[in-house]
Amino acid sequence: MDKFKPVIFTLTALSLLSGCVTQEYAGDNTPVVQNDSSNDDIALTRISLALGYLKMGNTTQAKSNLEKAKRFAPKLVQVHTAFAHYYETVGENKLAVEAYEQALSLESDDADTLNNYGVFLCRQNRLEQAEKQFLKAIAVPSYLQVAQSYENLALCHLKADNFNQAEQFLEKAIQHNPSRAAVMLQMVTLQYARGDYRQAQLYLKKFEKSVRRFSAEALALAYKLYKKQGKTSVANNYGVMLVKMFPTSWQAKQYLVNELAQIPADELALRYQKSEQGLASAKKRIVVLSPGKKQAVAKAENTRQTIAKAEEKPKQGQKRSNVASQPQTTITIPVHVVEYGDSLFSISKKYNIFMRSIQRWNNLKESSILRVGDVIYLSNPNKAAKS
Structure with missing residues (x-):
């Protein structure tokens, strides 16, 4: 579930010829070309080439261009952040850390570097250090990708099964960019995993308003969400759309084979049920729904299996209650x-x-x-x- 979104190096497509001017020697009509490009511009061009080679898997040429960039502009922050990206790609994590630290020693409030460093640290399961870098990036007044950093921070906590913190930071991301569809879909997935289908449905509606085109992932999640609530007619509508719009997708094939018995959101739901926050939520619901059954609750607290069994009953009861409260005829949108x-x-x-x-x-x-x-x-x- 590696959905972190590091800020991409924003490089202008530079042409070395564009920085050239024509001059004439005194008393000589022979034109000569003088390169007026700065060393930083040349270094940025080399970085752009390096990232292109790295994307194609040509690590040798990538490093060669980075070394040339470093020779032209050893104190340019982008040189060291590009090196950090290269080192992470080739598995040299210690050198990646050194490169990020070098970049920050040159410019401690470079928000893009701070965000990318946070993404790197999160991939290394260093949550506390990653959060520190993300929050530093967010605190930079001129930083424009605040929503993106909040989303990265939320995904980092989600990776560590910190569901409450993930929800808080996703809400922050939405506040900073309400039209960011990817964050909305992440929130739908999170609420689905927590079993809060009503909230998940609210965010799904917001997601649908923010996009003109659905994805196979979104349609599959919508199908499961309505199916969980017993709204079969609405669910089937999404299923038909899934097969018609994405007939060759994994989701469409699974829908035809087993009606999407297991999607990634279901795997996240299992993780939530096993997490400390999920177990605490389960205990709380058991106490509220069955206050007179102290012995059953005490046994449930001893083992996770007993908790899971005890929770099935209120969930089923709640589901029946929700279905019963709905009108018998569900109106769907053609x-x-x-x-x-x-x-x-x-x-x-x-x-x-x-x-x-x-x-x-x-x-x-x-x-x-x-x-x-x-x-x-x-x-x-x-x-x-x-x-």
Whole structure:
């Protein structure tokens, strides 16, 4: 589950020729070319080449270009952060640490370096040190990727099964960038894992509003979320969309074979149940739901297996209660998945719906471009029954 997002080195595509000027010697009409590029510019170009080679797996050429960059600009922060990335890639973690420390010794408040260092430390399971670097990056006033660093910090805690802290930092990420769909989906997954399906559904709706195109992962998670709540009709709608939009995906194949019996979010749910926070939450629910059964609770506290068994009953009871409180007829939103050649006019004609209505329901204009895979609502989503 390595979904950390280090800030990518932002390098301008530099051309060495662009820094050249033409001069003439006094008394001589022969033009000469003088290189006016700074050493930092040359070093940045070498770094860009090195990262390209590293991405292709050519570590020899990558290091060669980094060494050349270092010769041109030994005190340039990006040189040392690039070296750190290189060392991590080739498994030289000790040298990576030294490179990050060298970069920070040159510029202690470089937020990108602090964020990337935090990502590296988290991958090494050094949570406390990673959190320190992330928070330093976030504290830099000019830093623009605050939401990204909060998300990285949340994922770092999630990796350590610190679910409460992960939720807090995901909320921070959402506050700083409410339209960041990736964070919304992470929050849906987290709430699903904790068994808080109502909260998961709220974040799913926010996620759907922030994206124009679904992913196979999101559709599979939505299917499982509604299935867990007993809302089979809504769940099946997502299942159909999954197979139609991503027929070759792992999720679609699993849906056809076993109705997505196990997805990554289910694995996270198992981790939550075994974690200290999950067990504490389970004990709390048992005490509240069965205050008179002290002996059963005492036994449940002794072994995890007993806790798990004791928790099954209130969960099942809660599920029945939730299902019973819902209307018997669930209203789902009909949708159309855009195919090659579709237009707003052809869709409105196919379903006998006014084109203006489709535009209004989907916040589209006549000039809007439809892409294959886009999901178009065929009724007003705001008037659909809350499910």
